[in-house]
Amino acid sequence: MEKKQLNIGLIGLGVVGSSVAKILKNNQELIAARAGCNIIVKSGVVRDISKARGDFDFPITARVEDVLEDKEIDIVVELAGGVEVAFEIAKKALFASKPLVTANKAMLAYHRYELEQIAGNLPIGFEASVAGGIPIIKALRDGLGANHILSIYGIINGTCNYILTRMKNEGVEYQKVLQKAQELGYAESDPSFDVEGFDCVHKLLILASIAYGINAKPEDVLTQGITEITQEDIAFAKEFGYHLKLLGIAKKSGEEVELRVHPTFLPKEAMIGKVDGVMNAISVVGDSVGETLYYGAGAGGDATASAVISDIIEIARTKSSPMLGFKNPFEKDLKLKPIAQISSAYYLRILVLDKSGVLAKIATILGEEDISIETFLQRPSKVQNHSILLLTTHICIESKIKIALKKIEDLEVTKAKPVMIRIEKP
Structure with a gap:
């Protein structure tokens, strides 16, 4: 019994797009068995046809409209990158009632809720937008x-x-x-x-x-x-x-x-x-x-393409879950x-003049903000007559450590902007 065919329009044929095309071709029988239909790239879009990488067995165009307006294309796969241009492509695909698959984390960071509202019951796959091949x-x-x-x-x-x-x-x-x-x-x-x-x-x-x-x-x-x-x-x-x-x-x-x-x-x-x-x-x-x-693997053409194709297979199975x-x-x-109310323990690295009383001044500033020191080390600096102070604090809120750091930076004995790293104990 011949399987139904699902036609894909690939917008963007860079590292990931080329890998998607390659895997769909090389693993065609396996993917068809999992999806319940043959999945074929009907056409691809590149910004500059003369710079297209790879030997593709499907037509290539520089016009996004050739994919978006093609009634035979069932799923639009957006791998072009960027934010606003990609958002326009995504909207046009959804308005044309075409499911969308994207790896575009930047576009989703700004427009994910707008796309969810536009999509309605149309599926949007974006597994590849976070951590490459990890599902x-x-x-x-x-x-x-x-x-x-x-x-x-x-x-x-x-x-x-x-x-x-x-x-x-x-x-x-x-x-x-x-x-x-x-x-x-x-x-x-x-x-x-x-x-x-x-x-x-x-x-x-x-x-x-x-x-x-x-x-x-x-x-x-x-x-x-x-x-x-x-x-x-x-x-x-x-x-x-x-x-x-x-x-x-x-x-x-x-x-x-x-x-x-x-x-x-x-x-x-x-x-x-x-x-x-x-x-x-x-x-x-x-x-x-x-x-x-x-x-x-969180990146790379094949790992990311694996996640893109997993979304295509899910859509081919007609399984549609809410985007978010x-x-x-x-x-x-x-x-x-x-942000000011976030709490954490903190590590501080402070470059200071190597003289008596420095630690007492820093401890006083921290105490004024109700911040207590947990550990303390002093290291020699490569700069003559300077020391590096390394200390950790007990848990306090972000606003207080920021105030304390500014006061410490303003001390005459402090010779560089203090560096702060947060400490987490999951």
């Missing part, structure tokens, strides 16, 4: 659907995880490792989107929408990158039994949700802290299931916790 979207939306999600801790940027791993294992400074990451293709020539934490923020917002039904924008999220991390911080982590990772964190407390992305000291026993290199991992704690951990996981409004209107 975290389906896990949150379906597999853990019976749970209140208590927390999400995610290593969701392979570039940063690679850099921090090399710094830990080889004792080299940030800039040298970044250069190597760029040579290997793990980091862009302008790495700021990754190393400043913005990539993580986009992914965290998508996860938080599914877990909590909360609508926030990237600008609302506490965001700190890894550019200030030095070997002093790495050495401190080793000495006191911590892993140092860039994490995306979502935590529910009462009727509020914390959203933050920042370098984090984690205790050695934390499973997620043991994930090294370019790999991704997400720890999700549900009130019924407890902790679940998801690990795998809720058929009805969530039982409680959860609110985003103000």
Whole structure:
């Protein structure tokens, strides 16, 4: 019995788009058996046909309209990137009653709720938008659907995880490792989107929408990158039994949700802290299931294409679940916790003049803000007559540590802006 055919329009034929086309062709029989129909790329769209990479066995055009207006195309797969142009493509596909599959985390970070409203009962697949080949979207939306999600801790940027791993294992400074990451293709020539934490923020917002039904924008999220991390911080982590990772964190407390992305000291026993290199991992704690951990390749053409095709197969099976996981409004209107009210323990690195009374001044400032010191170390600095103070605090709120840091920075004995890293004990 001949299977039905499902026609795909691929908008964007870069690394991921090319991998989607390749896998659909190479694994055609397997995918047809799982989907219940043959899935064929009917046409593809590139910005510049002369620069198209790969030998494709389907027509290529530079006009998005050729896909969006083609009545024989059943699913639009948007892999072009960007925010507003991609949003327009997504809207046009949905208005044309075509299901949409996208890997575009930036577009979803800003427009996911608008797309959900436009789509209605039309399916939108976006598994590939977070953590590449790890099926975290389906896990949150379906597999853990019976749970209140208590927390999400995610290593969701392979570039940063690679850099921090090399710094830990080889004792080299940030800039040298970044250069190597760029040579290997793990980091862009302008790495700021990754190393400043913005990539993580986009992914965290998508996860938080599914877990909590909360609508926030990237600008609302506490965001700190890894550019200030030095070997002093790495050495401190080793000495006191911590892993140092860039994490995306979502935590529910009462009727509020914390959203933050920042370098984090984690205790050695934390499973997620043991994930090294370019790999991704997400720890999700549900009130019924407890902790679940998801690990795998967070980027790369084939891994991301695997997630794209999983969405295509799901749509082919005519299974359509709500885009962000809720058929009805969530039982409680959860609110985003103000950044100033977030609480944590903190690690501080402070470069000061090497003279008596310095620690007493810093301790006095911290005491004025009701912040108590838990551990303290003093290290010699490479700068003559200077010392590096390393200390950790007990739990306090963000607003108070920020006030204290500004006062410490303004001291005559302080010779550089203090560096702060948050400490989490999941």
